[in-house]
Amino acid sequence: MSDADREYDYGELGLVAGLEIHQQLDTATKLFCACPTERREPEESTRRFTRFLHPTKSELGELDEAAVEESRVDREFEYLAFDSTCLVEEDDEPPSRVDAEAMAVALQIGAMLDLEPMDQVHVMRKIVVDGSNTSGFQRTMLVGQDGEIDTSEGAVGIEDLMLEEESAGRVEETGDGVRYSLDRLGIPLVEIGTKPDIRSPEQAREAAETIGMFLRSTGKVKRGLGTIRQDVNVSIAEGARVEIKGVQALDQIDAIVENEVARQVALVEIRDELQSRDAEVGEVQDATEVFEDTESGVLKSAVDGGKVAAVPLYAFDGLVGRELQPDRRLGTELSDHAKRHGAGGIFHTDELPAYGVTDEEVAALKEFVGAGEDDAVAIVAADSETADLAIDAVAERARVAIEAVPEETRGANDDDAGTTRYLRPLPGAARMYPETDVPPVEPDPSEIETPELLTEKVDRYQSEHGLDAGLAEQVAYGRRMPLFEEAVDAGVDATFAAGVLESTLTELRRDDVPVERLTDDHLLGVLLLVEEGDLAKEGVNDVFATLAESPELTPEEAVEEAGLSGVDEDEVREAVAEVVDRNSEQVEEQGMGAFSALMGEAMGALRGKADGEVVSEALRAEIGKRT
Missing domain, CATH: 3.30.1360.30 (GAD-like domain)
Structure with missing residues (x-):
């Protein structure tokens, strides 16, 4: 049996774990400049430049060990800039402000985590010489501290909430170093650190899921791969504190903790054997x-x-x-x-x-x-x-x-086993020093409204809108929850909106329709056309497919392009009468029993131009006249 397959008494081993959750915020602009927060493809870059980075001393005159080791690896860093890249992102101009929207969202998150907000928020510089920031440091600020969340295994304290700038996106290794993309650099990011109160792998995962639920409840966080990262700190009594960075999936956290415990147990046993x-x-x-x-x-x-x-x-x-x-x-x-x-x-x-x-x-x-x-x-x-x-x-x-x-920083490997690899020594306090270019912020928590939690939304969607429990949870936890609420507020039937956003789009994706090209304006526009009677429900799939192929079209133009302009009731009755005429013998023999078979033919004849309820009513009336 390998060490990873052994079962451990985590209490006996003295397992202590904590989490650092990093979540990108979905704000209009970046944290320290007015550039947009949308991601770009590397091939969209318009120019490139390079940097060589070196560690600097903190305000106490000390050098951070992790930064020193990083600097021993001689590398050139190349950055991809875009038509939206500004001088702040290139580190050719100092920032002048902290984004107000990002600060408001951070305070909102802090309120949900029961954190004590800071009277004055000061911006600090954190030395980073791995090339992920053009300046050689990351700007970060403490927004709140000393909160708490509940888990089934007891309370987990929240140490602090930081608001900071996201790093540049790593594109690839080059012959001389690393290539980064500046589209991600500066996106507002919250970092939530728990206290070392976690005592089992399962509690680590539950705590991460709870914090993730709070974050998504704001409706102001980015979704998708790479927008949220979990770092896990793990130690056992005879081992050492190890920080594991870059855990992408929540369902990996318990395996990460289990494997790190196994690693440290094995290293302790190896140490003892080597000493003997x-x-x-x-x-x-x-x-x-x-x-x-x-x-x-x-x-x-x-x-x-x-x-x-x-x-x-x-x-x-x-x-x-x-x-x-x-x-x-x-x-x-x-x-x-x-x-x-x-x-x-x-x-x-x-x-x-x-x-x-x-x-x-x-x-x-x-x-x-x-x-x-x-x-x-x-x-x-x-x-x-x-x-x-x-x-x-x-x-x-x-x-x-x-x-x-050894105490060290490790990285989560891209596998399903929850394994890790060595990255660098643990950073120390010597990597932090004050930011002199950005003035302090004095937040006003009294203006912050705590949002409705996703768990509360699930209950409300069932009681107010009549959604079943499964669909209510899908919508509430889904990335299009804000769009669902906007559609319902605009008068769209809740069950129809939920089905389109959670089921129809999934079906189209499986049919290789590029639904990722559909914008919220596309989706809401089509839902409203159905609500206003300008598009039959049966035509929604065709209109979405048209918009996905030609996203420059408006929903109204896509309806025309797809040949689904509505028909009036006279045209529906005429089309239905033709279907009944073609199947007159079946109608005479079966009467209303022929309805189901003819309904499909009638809908096909109208090609999604008419609502199914209208066609059904006309067909029943026509069959009734013939029998």
Whole structure:
């Protein structure tokens, strides 16, 4: 049984967890400039520029460890700018204000979380040198603190609510560094941090779901992939605090916590075993000559133009290959540190011979570095500079393994297993210093109205509008909830509006209609045409399909384009009479029993131009006259 499959008593292990929820706000403009918050495609960019970023000291004259490590990786950052990009986003002009709409939404969220609002909100700079901000720092401000939410396993305190600017969107790795897109940079973002009150994976997920419900209740948060991210802080009594960043899906949170507990338990056991063996890490050596005649492709290319750097891990035999999480081992942790410095990864003797490396080469490697039967060896094959930096990082991580579980920042992997990878050390207080370009804000919480919660909307949709429980929940928690309410307020039948927004659009998407091109104006316009009697319900699908293919059209123009301009009652009766005439024998034999079969034919003849109820009434009358 692997460590990830073991069952744990989380109370006995001393599990402590907390959450940081990051949610983009759906405001008209960005947090520190008047640019729009709509996302753009990279190919829409109109120009590019580059930056090299370096860490700076805090107001106390200290350098943040995470920023220093990030700066050791020499990279060029390229930014894609658009026709909407301004000088503030390029860091060529200071910001002058905090967006009032974003501040109002943040205060609204704070009220739902029972937070104490700040009398005065000060903007701070948080050092970030990974290229995700053109300035080398992120602007952030504390809006409220000391709140609470309820879960089935007890209350979870809310430490604070921050309002900050979203980072630039990462497009791709380049040969020289990273390419970012500026369309996302500066979108208002709230960060909600819980206190370390969470004691189980299930409680972590429930707390995240509750906070997510509060956020969506505002109707002012962006929806879709990447608009909300959960960071999870996890530790056990004998382990260390680890921050796991970038958990995209709520249903991954419990697996993330479970796997991090398993990882820390395994690292504690490895630490204890290494200490009992008197393990140590040897000196880094150049082992290139060992592989001069190798048939391993990776090693051969390094021998030809670089080097093979090696470090002996005394008394590590069998432990480097120890599984920590599904398909991730201590060797994977060492490899993560090597990759931070540009290496493709590492080889180690717990997994060799493999990858073209022979038994003879493994024996020669161990002999060369002075490793015995109970020892392991890790190697990095790359150009000389990369190999040296990477093997030093591997050696340092191995030394830490002997002493403790390291505090660090990890990233959630893009898999269904809930695994993570090393990113960087935990940041410290030295990364923060005051923003001098933006004046403080004095918010007025008395003007903030707490919105109706989604759970309350579900109940209201059932009692007021007669929706069944399932449809009411779909609409309330759906991304088009504000549009549903606008349509109903405008007089559209609630059941019809809910069915169109939650079912019809899903059916069209499954039929490969590009419904993502339909705007709220398109959707509301079509619903109103039906309500006003200018479009039959049966024609809605065709009109939506037309608008999706030609979004520049208005709903009225799409009705014309689809050939669905309404018909009057005389035309309906005439079309129905023709259908009955064609099926006169069936009508004579079955009477009203022929209704169902003829109804479909009548609707087809009218091609969605007339409402089904009108056609039904005319057909019943016509059959009645013939029988």
